[in-house]
Amino acid sequence: MSTVSVMSPDHSRSLTVLPTRPTLHAGQALDCYLEHAADANHIPPATVMRAVTDATDTTRYLLLRPTPRTLEVLSGLTGQSTASLTAATLAAVDGTLIDLSGLDPHHQASYRTVAARGWAPGQGTQACPRCLAETGTWDISWRLTTSTVCLRHGSYLLSTCPGCQRPFRATRSTLLRPIGAKTRCGNALGRRGHYCPTDLAALPVEAADPGCVDRQTRTQAQFPAMRAPRVFGEDTTARQFLEDVHGLTTLLLHIATISPGLPSGWAAQVHDATHARHRAPRWGLRLPADIPTRSRALTTATDILTSSDLEEAVTRFTPWAEEIPHTPDGLLGWAADHTRHTAGTTRLIMATHAPRRRLSRLLDTTPPLRVSTRQIPQVLPRTLYEAHLVGLFTSRAKTIRLFASLSMARTHPGITTWADAARALELPADLGSRCAAAAVASQTAAPSTVLAAITAAAGRLEGHDYRALEDQVRALTASTSWFTSWARRDRPGTRAASHPLAMQWLWTRVAHAHPAVAPHADPARARRFAATLTPEQQTSLRHAFEPRIPSHRPGDPVSTSSPAMSADAANKNLLD
Known part of the structure; x- marks a missing residue:
């Protein structure tokens, strides 16, 4: 086993290992443990960090993925096993709570691969003041952006020091704080030797919503080992579950950004905080800074995904889907532009959109509504539109009048596409496809309701040969x-x-x-x-x-x- 030479404060002798080696508690972050070890041996944290840096290949991304050489050096210094030291970093949950694939500590630019996936740990960490007051230790799970609740105290974590207005432990040049294991903030204030004196252990906390506590429990109850909840009543992997949560939460945040009418309180807060911005937030890369808002958004997405079945999930998601703006690309196109589709989100979005798509299937199995397509006008008379179809779509009347005629033609044998229906009415084929796309995207009524309205309108058509x-x-x-x-x-x-x-x-x-x-x-x-x-x-x-x-x-x-x-x-x- 490798050893590290650490100079004592008076530099009169060196130590191959730390004389006093405190216990590394389960869940304790590695940087916090090294600060406690330095304090226990009355050695400045910078001295310990310098000795480790000199003896290993690199300490870059130490809390994310320490190199085997670094783990060996730290084990020789502290007497802790490499497995215990790895558990004190986010490498312990790689592939479950975080995806660190592609990260190489020897190449600084490799972190961009991790950051591009979104929600990657950045500068600083979160904290629970009551945990700091009771144990004086920082938990490694607090560095996960999806960790929002302290399960021990049932309160929301804090992310920003009220004294210096910066994230906790926001150090760039060194992993360990100069103040050591104290519960003060310790962020540098810009002048040499001056650090933020805010006592983090005395900060007030906010009780977390029961739903947020339950969500945190389901996704992180056995940290670092994680059992994935069931998605739509079916088994899934931890990694796939986290990808689904990422995709759906991103979509919900984008919907909340543009819609002021959602009933959820956190959605209104997101809208109010972002509607005046010139550039839309990139929720796929960064979650809201406000921890309660972030936690409630994650909880809403998790509740939808962990519904007992897909039908229940669609029922929960439909109020959100109804707030998606009507665009030429429709619901599917807008959703694709505002989230990264995963297996779970794709199933949910397609199932929510399916009632709009089923109209064409109903038309294909409906007997012809008129004896001949020659008895169908190219555009439904306005009086029949006003009597039967008003309120079933949000598109303009002339679009729906054409769509109604195309739908009548779709009921005839051999006409299986909207382009075929247009040709049967002696219209350009592309006009049929474009009209149907616009109408279906704006459909607000159930397919059966639309079909009944079109059938009633067809029954009132005069018996003319419109061609x-x-x-x-x-x-x-x-x-x-x-x-x-x-x-x-x-x-x-x-x-x-x-x-x-x-x-x-x-x-x-x-x-x-x-x-x-x-x-x-x-x-x-x-x-x-x-x-x-x-x-x-x-x-x-x-x-x-x-x-x-x-x-x-x-x-x-x-x-x-x-x-x-x-x-x-x-x-x-x-x-x-």
């Missing part, structure tokens, strides 16, 4: 006599140049077709023209076209194909 109506409107573009006659009789002063605008009005208001495929489409001018029509003029313009509208009688065969055809051909098809 024939569209062809008739296109046919009218070649003639202006009817428009001139109508304008002279019902709208004197109308210019001949308004003929295409009247066509578009018939296209959208009578044929209920989509403006994107209207003949001579000019939506802006068409809206202005429509706004100038009086109710009487709208009625007379509709009557000028209605005698041409073909009707379909129940039981008549109608082709389910949708190629463009003339009005005469369409009417012949209805009569055959």
Whole structure:
């Protein structure tokens, strides 16, 4: 075993081992133990640290992953076993409570690999004042950012000294504090030989919420050995559980940052503390500084993950998911941008999103809502939308009116995608896909409710061949006599140049077709023209076209194909 030469205070003799070797208590941090050992031998902590540094290969990241040589040197100095010394560092929980893979103490930059995973230990540690008062020792678990509660006293840990406003033990140049094992803060105050005198053992503490105590118990009751709680009622590993907690807590914190309406008190505190910031917090890398807020966020995530089954977890998570903003990417896209997906979080998010996705499956198994896709308008009439679909989505009415027609088409055999449904209505395929994505992302009602509303609206559609109506409107573009006659009789002063605008009005208001495929489409001018029509003029313009509208009688065969055809051909098809 290697030995270390340590000079006595008067430098008159050296010691191969420390004469007095205090007991290394279970859970005690290595830096705290070395301070106690230095005090017990009346040796300055800096002298002990210098002797260790001179005898070993490196003391970098000593509290994270000491090298085998360092452990050997410390064992020779203190008489403690290398296993006991390892248990006094975070290396004891590597792979369970923390992931230190990739860390090489010989290469300082390797810590970036650990830091990039998020929630890595940084400068300083947390503390329980009552533990310091009773034992005078610092616990190694206090250096974990996920440790927020002292299980011995049922109180929240503290993270910042009220005297110097810095983390406890925030030393950069040396591992051991110059003041030794005293319970004072001891942080340097900027002038040589001046250290923060705050008595940490006398600081007040806040009683922890029962839920936070229970969460800390479940995740760290047998530190350093950890038994992973069950996730959604299923067994998992400690490492996977901590990854799930990391992912879900990060997502909840991001939701709380943007939403002021969540019922949870800690979420409101997060929102109030961050809403004025120019840059959103990076919760995946750093947890909230306030320990109670941090603890409650971790507890909420843990409670969701440890639900008895996935259904219960979805019920708990749904109020949070409802606060996710409606974006073109939908719930899944927003969640992917604001957390690192793990096995548990992916299952939870997909299960929460599933009710919105099930609508297409219901449509695929529903009998056709109309005899033919030719009986389905490209855009559901506004009166039917207002009667059946208002309040079921948050998207604009024109999006949902198109989506309702696409949904009716999806019930027909052979139409299995939204692009197929659009083509069946003689619309661009990409328009169907984009409309469905926007509508499903904004769906607020259950799929069964939406299907019932669409079914009711389909039952009130008039028995028209809408493809024939569209062809008739296109046919009218070649003639202006009817428009001139109508304008002279019902709208004197109308210019001949308004003929295409009247066509578009018939296209959208009578044929209920989509403006994107209207003949001579000019939506802006068409809206202005429509706004100038009086109710009487709208009625007379509709009557000028209605005698041409073909009707379909129940039981008549109608082709389910949708190629463009003339009005005469369409009417012949209805009569055959």
